[in-house]
Amino acid sequence: MLVDLAGGWNPMLGRLAWSQIPYDNPILAPLFVAVVIGTIIILGLITYYGKWTYLWKEWLTTVDHKKLGVMYIILGLVMLFRGFIDGLMIRTQQAWAVGTHSSGVFGATHGYLTPFHFGQVYSAHGLIMILLAATPLLVGFMNIIVPIQIGARDMAYPYLNALGLWITAAAGALIMISLFVGDFAHNGWFGYAPIFELQYSPGVGVDYWIWTMELVALGTTLGGINILATIIKMRAPGMSWGRLPIFVWASLSANVIALTSFPALQVALGLVAADRYLGAHFFTAGLGGNLMLYTNLFWIWGHPEVYFVILPAFGMMSEIFPTFSEKPLFGYITMVLASLAIAGVSWLVWLHHFFTMGAGPYVNSAFSVATMLVGIPTGVKVFNWAFTMYRGRLTFNAAMLWAIGALFLLLIGGLTGMMLAVPAINYMVHNSVFVVAHFHSMLLVIVYAIFASVIYWFPKVFGFKLDEFWAKTMFWLFSAGTTLVFVPMYMLGFMGMTRRLDYVFNTAWHPYLLVMEFGIVVYMISVLAFFALLYVSIRDHAKNRVGTDAWGTSRSLEWLTHSPVPFYNFAVLPHISTRDEVAWRRDNGIDHVQPDHYEDIHMPNNTGVAIILGGLTFVLGFALVWRIWWLCILSLLAIMALVIYRSFKGDPGYIITAAELEEMEKDAMRREAQIGKQHYRVGGGVLGDAIAYERSDLPPLASQPGSSVGLDHRS
């Protein structure tokens, strides 16, 4: 052993011992029982209905970008729920443990969580929400939508795509298991030197934190490479850069950020690991180390990361506003430039997270100015959205409501960000809950955009719409929760309440904390509304089926193919003639034109390698946390062997013949034709056709490459 470990170590089990299982913890033990029972029920149900083969064949081994995207989103939603429960626990502790007279239970002097446990909860909350909820949700959407929007059949590297998902899932599993085996870090989601050094945090919590983050970073980098390569190489004929849907541009700029910044995180954490495992001194005060160097390295990644998550959200909003304003996006070029500018500036501002380090006036003012520069492209975007809606034919359905909510939160978050960017103000409010309120406003922009997109793209992926009533109910409840939690938080920030308090000494803050507790209860109800939304929508799915263009006013390429999207995406790759291809085709009455003949398609095979590699990375992470060296070496060797094996084996793929394709297409069209009839009976025929046939002055339809009017399935 290179370092001294508190509490034994043995070659077989490393640091693992019975005493590490918190079976006597009054919160965790019942939870553990519930989780075990839940798992048994789920596994039992799968076995009972004989779904194992289906699950393995259709989902666990799939390389289909849409299914992988759906699994990313499910992972993200599950982690969002876990993070939400953490948030509920934090709020409850702070509403309870106020003032010297507050009671305490479960071994805590005040409230119900001991300081050490509270520290773990807030660290896990932050890490989960940013890296295991927001990031997978966004990656999931990029995964599903980007290839369809550029007219590709799959990602550039389908197998790598699966690998990215399963490594991310391994990270999620690692942080979940830290609940029941050992404990989690108490050093905040971004960590502080030197408290995460072994002397000050001798447990395994920090190790869980390191390896969870390393795994997400790895998974997300792989995903980023894939999306970039897909956008660069796989565009359909005619899809020039100037015609790319705006969400694709947003994904492109976001993933450039991911690709360049995640390595910095991996290095930073690698050095922390060197300190903790090898006895190095990168971030200690002694032997030439430097504490602030950690903070520096972390935020070199950390700030770009916040833009990595907001840019796809901006992209989503840029798709939703035009659709429900029935107008093209205002200022396409400026929107693209703004995305790239935001990505560019995001590398230049990281010091604003530690203005108080004391680098002096020159450094602080330079970074202050750089930070404020971000306001320009962001402002451009906000005005573009506003002008898109200006004099548009607005439909305030649930997706639109969520998107507008995101816009309001962006305004609040952006302006408070500008305030924080002024060093003089920052010295006053740094490490106060004002900062917490700022970045929650920003991250809620993402959450709002994600729920907007869930509603907006759900019919594309599953073929039916979500229930409007419950989607709107959820929106209003969620927004009430947001207001009730974060308005008091801004106020408390100005009153000087610092972040991460496990005990609140100032009783004057109690009313605000109680309002926030009430707010989180309202959030809880909105989560229930979400479950109701899913239940009702799935129950009524037959009523809510949609055709190709679910909203009737959609603009970009994903709405050209069937809903649900067939696994090959497009039977014949579309030729792109303009930006907003679908809107153009609809306006010219050629949106239902079908190809006159089909050709063979080459598709990738499913593979079990990716999920096995994911499992092995989880084992590796677990072994590293507990310092079970033999298991580390074994899993690492297995990973290498499997990667090499797969690289040499390759994947020849398989062929869908033209005849099979035609059969499947006919089926899809038959299904769609039925929906069409239902739809027009119910909807009174306002959608689609009225707009589609307006222009009779256009060239005959047969000029469209590879298509003829004869097969129009609507007629």
Added chain:
Amino acid sequence: MSHGHDDPTLHPEVQISTSRGYFLGFAISSILMLVATFLVTSHAVPPFGLLMVISACAGIAIMAQIYFLLHIDISEHNIWNTVALVLFIPLFLITIGLTWWMFSQLYLHTMIMPGMPGMMH
């Protein structure tokens, strides 16, 4: 789709890679790493010299990796490699340069370091 064939090993980016190149790149970076580690642990060189030597080692290792492992060059075939370089070099300068600047300013304000004006007092 500028290369109209399905065999990925025929792509020019893949063609320029050889196993000799990979081993050479791996060997060079490992040796440089070992040298740097040895110099640090043995305290053979005074601090400032050590800093210089390690930085030089790191610089050479980066070059070797870019050339031998990533095959990034500025040839016509690999235009996207050039794009990657155009992105990488400014970022490299930004992260290293700004870090250097902010920490030298920090030391100026908080620490008395050998060789800095603070020593005079």
